[in-house]
Amino acid sequence: MTIDTLAGTRPALPAREVGGLYAQVQQFYAHQMQLFDAHDAEGWAATFTEDAHFDVPTLAEPVRGRAGLAAAVRRNKAQQEGDGRRLRHWIGMLDIGSRHGGELRTRCYALVYATERGGPSTVLRVCVMEDVLVHADGAWLTRHRVVTRDDLT
Secondary structure (H helix, E strand, C coil): CCCCCCCCCCCCCCHHHHHHHHHHHHHHHHHHHHHHHCCCHHHHHCCEEEEEEEECCCCCCCEEHHHHHHHHHHHHHHHHHHHCEEEEEEEEEEEEEEEECCEEEEEEEEEEEEEECCCCEEEEEEEEEEEEEEEECCEEEEEEEEEEEHHHC
8 A cells, every 4th residue: 555546646746845855854864764773762763653553574464653653663683683693774765755734754665685694785775765744943853654575476
């Protein structure tokens, strides 16, 4: 399920609005993914709203709220330590869609790289990430995230 019914149907922001906003959102995702890959559970969860909804196909059901998000990061850390590999997330091809009532809709590609201890890095997954972002207290927060995987569609 995607946030928008069809990719590309969201109204694009006018070019004059994109520059600074694009840089802000790129920085937000860079920071958010670095926290995730560092297994900073509470720091990463704090980049979401209190009532956030996180839907990703690697989990049996969507996660709701910061406590659930932090718990998922701790589980990921334990699993990666157990299987001896490290995951890194790369976000690119960011498309900023419409802005309604303080919400921002984004769509981007997320590549997940896996590195076996002492081995090479390989692309583990190719995903599409669709978010609803809100601006609160001078920072962007993710309210709703849906991730789909190319190998499962």
